Amino acid sequence: MLGLTVALLALAAGAGFAGALSGLGGGAFLVPALVVLIGLPMQAAVGASLLAVVATSAGASVAFVRDGWTNLRVAIVLECATVTGAIGGAWLAGVVSPALLEALFAIVMLQSAYFSMRKRDSDVLPASDPLCARLELGGEFPGDSGEPVRYGVSNLPGGSVIMVLAGVMSGLLGIGSGALKVIAMDQVMGLPLKVSSATSNFMIGVTAGAGALVFLSRGDVVPMVAAPVALGGYCRRDRW
Amino acid sequence: MAAQALSIARTKPIMPVNPEEERILRFWTPVLLRIILITAVVLMAFGTGLALFVARYHIDPSSLRHAVAVQMRPTMVLSESIQGNPNAMATLGLMVLTLVPLVRVAFCFLLFLKERSSIFAAFTAYVLVGLIAGILLGKIG
Structure with a gap:
């Protein structure tokens, strides 16, 4: 078992590193590695990966909130959508066949790679649309000169629909869905790219946590596999 | 309407500004999250270490394809952990992580x-x- 444990630790840390380099996130590499290299059932691999995402993302959000980049209000509103999607996705993962899950995983990874390549900074919106203004979702971030730069937010319904999808993907496939979350905030809702990335990092742990709770309480987690995987994720966590 | 929306968006910064919010967000949140995370890591590492070096668990990688985890109640996980069951200890660590x-x-x-x-x-x-x-x-x- 020592060899297996060391392999799981290394796979989780390596997947996190590859995920950060590619912009796809660690789950994109970890789930296939657990299924193909370790021989884990797809459902158990997804559960272990979600727990690793929780461990990896634990520090990032706190650092970004401290630095003033995370839009806490936008994060909380959109988390209503991602958590709903993640719970639905995690429930579906226990129902659909492993072969279908594997096929879905491949399709979603291709789509994530496409979105990652298309990621670009949009212009800062000077004002929020009426709904976002009513919810006071606009904010400010530290500019290059130190002066705060104000920005607006728009199209909350459109962003929320994509966030439900991001949540379903996270719960169903064991990924953080960070690329899709950033696209929704940056391209659909008009938030600045760095604010979108920081807010997405804050949200990833909560979305993955929602899915992980379903897997853990359903018993779709093999503790002696998931624990080393989560420890590997923790070793690669973003510093606090 | 647009002018009103702009003025609302500009008057309410999203970051906390009063000392109470600062204290909650910048001090207590990281402290408590760190304590929880470190507790989870210690439990998972201890459970895995016990399985490896004391209980000497053997997991056949070929059997993992059909592995089905046992659903354990939190009270059972806690009592089994106290008795030194490595599997329960790792499960408790995962529960704390969530x-x-x-x-x-x-x-x-x-x-x-x-x-x-x-x-x-x-x-x-x-x-x-x-x-x-x-x-x-x-x-x-």
Whole structure:
């Protein structure tokens, strides 16, 4: 078992590193590695990966909130959508066949790679649309000169629909869905790219946590596999 | 209408500005999250270490393809952990790990309550209820 444990630790840390380099996130590499290299059932691999995402993302959000980049209000509103999607996705993962899950995983990874390549900074919106203004979702971030730069937010319904999808993907496939979350905030809702990335990092742990709770309480987690995987994720966590 | 929207967006910064919010967000949140995360890591590492070097578990990688984890009640996990069951200890560590997002959202809930922002407190409460509903949904199957 020592060899297996060391392999799981290394796979989780390596997947996190590859995920950060590619912009796809660690789950994109970890789930296939657990299924193909370790021989884990797809459902158990997804559960272990979600727990690793929780461990990896634990520090990032706190650092970004401290630095003033995370839009806490936008994060909380959109988390209503991602958590709903993640719970639905995690429930579906226990129902659909492993072969279908594997096929879905491949399709979603291709789509994530496409979105990652298309990621670009949009212009800062000077004002929020009426709904976002009513919810006071606009904010400010530290500019290059130190002066705060104000920005607006728009199209909350459109962003929320994509966030439900991001949540379903996270719960169903064991990924953080960070690329899709950033696209929704940056391209659909008009938030600045760095604010979108920081807010997405804050949200990833909560979305993955929602899915992980379903897997853990359903018993779709093999503790002696998931624990080393989560420890590997923790070793690669973003510093606090 | 647009001018009014612009003025609202500009008058309310999203980052906490009063000392109470600062204290919750910048001090207590990281401290508590660190304690939970380190507790989870210690439990997982101890459980895995016990399985490797004391109980000398043997996991046949070829059997993992058909592995089905046993659903354990939290009280059973706790009592088995105290008795030194490596599997239960690792499971307890994983359970504690899932508290990280729960506590983070709970802190946001407190923050919005302090801010007297009832709509955002309601959004946060929905997220909290959603996370707890996930546990119940998993139990149903």
